[in-house]
Amino acid sequence: MSHLIAPSVLSANFANLQADIEMINNSEADWFHVDVMDGVFVPNISFGFPVIKSIQKFAKKPLDVHLMIVNPDQYAQAFKDVGAEILTVHIEACPHLHRSVQNIKNLGMKAGVAINPHTSINLLEDTISDIDLICLMSVNPGFGGQKFIENTYEKVKKLKTLIQQKNSKALIEIDGGVDLNNYQKLIDCGANVLVAGNTVFSSKNPSETIKMLKK
Ligand code: DX5
Ligand code: ZN
Numbered sequence: 001m002s003h004l005i006a007p008s009v010l011s012a013n014f015a016n017l018q019a020d021i022e023m024i025n026n027s028e029a030d031w032f033h034v035d036v037m038d039g040v041f042v043p044n045i046s047f048g049f050p051v052i053k054s055i056q057k058f059a060k061k062p063l064d065v066h067l068m069i070v071n072p073d074q075y076a077q078a079f080k081d082v083g084a085e086i087l088t089v090h091i092e093a094c095p096h097l098h099r100s101v102q103n104i105k106n107l108g109m110k111a112g113v114a115i116n117p118h119t120s121i122n123l124l125e126d127t128i129s130d131i132d133l134i135c136l137m138s139v140n141p142g143f144g145g146q147k148f149i150e151n152t153y154e155k156v157k158k159l160k161t162l163i164q165q166k167n168s169k170a171l172i173e174i175d176g177g178v179d180l181n182n183y184q185k186l187i188d189c190g191a192n193v194l195v196a197g198n199t200v201f202s203s204k205n206p207s208e209t210i211k212m213l214k215k
Contacts, residue, residue, distance in 0.1 A: 003187050004030035005213050006064050006173070007206075008197030009055060010046060011144045017051075020201070021058040027207040028214045031064040031086070033175070033195045035144075036079075038069035041093050042142035049082050056083030064133075064193075066114060066175065068141045069093065073100050080107045088112030088135050088173075091119060101130050114175070116141065117149050121159045128168040133193070134159060139176030145198040148177030153189050160190030183213050 007029050012020035024032060034052055039045040056063060065084040069075070072089040073096075079087050087109045094100045097113065104111040114135035115121065124134065136155055139146035156172060163170055173193035174186050183194055196213055203209040 001192065003191065003214075004171075004193040005210055006031040006033035006193055006195045007200045007210060008033040008035060008144060008175075008195050010035040011197035011201035013201075014047075014051075017054065018058055020206075021055060023207055024210075025058070025060045027210040029061065029210045031062045031193070032059050033197075034063050034065045034084075036065060036067050036069060037142060041070045041090065042068040044142045049078060052079070052082040052084075059083075062086065064088070064112075064173075066112070066135060066195075067093075068114075073103055076100075076103055076107055076109075080109055084109055086110040086112050086133055088114050088133060090114045090116070090141075091123060092116055098127055098130070101127060105130075105132075112173070114141070117151070121155060121162060124159075125162065125166070128162060128166045128170060131168065131170045133171045133173055134163075135173040135175050135195075136191075137176055138174050138178070141176070145202075146177055148179070148182055153185060156186060156189040156191055178213075180209070180212055 037044045037046040062085040064086045066088045087104045101111045110132040112133035138152040171192040174191045175195040178196045179199045200206045
């Protein structure tokens, strides 16, 4: 499988979101990456259901919803209702991760688990066969446009090995600081999905940048 590109809507123009959604629709991007921040789990607040519902109205590609919130179980159904196809929760926000993952799957979505830069991938050992996507945070979550953490390459390789050992089908997604200088190395290490916010939306030609990340 060739790798997937998921532009992060967090860096889009919220005064004209429809234009950026159409750009993604007409580009080589595969998913919409939708970052939800609650101001508690992370030191920032992004957007909630009305905005996601509006994105869903125009988006022609799957919504990959990344929850940076506490108590994600409480809202899983509501995210399903506004169009999430993949719902990712943070391992650091889930004291009962197995239950959270099953809950998402029972609601008919793909289950993702995000892990912060300080969290060891070994904590996924016992749930990895149930998980559809693992989102490796390559920055501390909360903001777009941060610097990529170099230790991520090692983590991708270790995670790939764990996935193979456990016969898991989980995809590896990299989130934060992905750019045209590091994307190829991430793919070579075993990444399957690359999230890109700043790199896409601050470029002169976003759809051309997506095309380059897709190569
Ligand atoms: C960070 C978010 C990311 C962010 C990535 O907390 O989870 O998805 O939008 O943005 P860039 O690509 O600009 O680092
Ligand atoms: Zn994200």
